Amino acid sequence: DIQMTQSPSSLSASVGDRVNITCRASQGITNYLAWFQQKPGKSPKSLIYAAAVLHSGVPSRFSGSGSGTEFTLSINSLQAEDFATFYCLQYKAYPITFGPGTRLEIK
């Protein structure tokens, strides 16, 4: 199975900050990487697929990059509604696997 790791596991930031979240795959997944945002009590929502393509309706302050085994989710100019938990997912091979999540909190 392809193992996904994320760093940091938690992060404190302020409104207006730029943050980066890293996701690493235990083996190469080319660009079969998606990012999700989940708020408490809600289901995950798609942000990015194919490592760098924004899902419809996602604000342009979100961006994704990377290929192979290392990927980054960047959020420019954090807004209050962005504070949540973020997950990466690889869909290159079965079983599809998720990262453990990064909790983004307000400083």
Next chain:
Amino acid sequence: EVQLVESGGGLVQPGGSLRLSCAVSGFAFSDHYMDWVRQTPGKGLEWLGRSRDKDNSYSTEYAASVKGRFTISRDVSKNWLYLQMNSLRSEDTAVYFCTRAPGGIFTGFYPEYWGQGTQVTVSS
């Protein structure tokens, strides 16, 4: 608008069975891969399995943790996706989500849209 609405969760004893349902609307059900994913506070998000689209004969894939115990099926005439869960264990306690992948092969098949989830608790 894509809508996925899960139902059927509840309390079940270890060794018991439960069938989850997912009512889908707003898209051509036959043309999309559909996945089940569960979430627990301890293990996070776990992909359980997949039903491919009509062109792939609705063939299925499963995670090792549920293979042989869980079965994914569809009623395409009624736009329902199902997850039949047998031989349930305490570690199957989780929120279960129905998800839909994008159509077409260019984007790859990942859980693009998610339902609201249904809680399953396995306990005596």
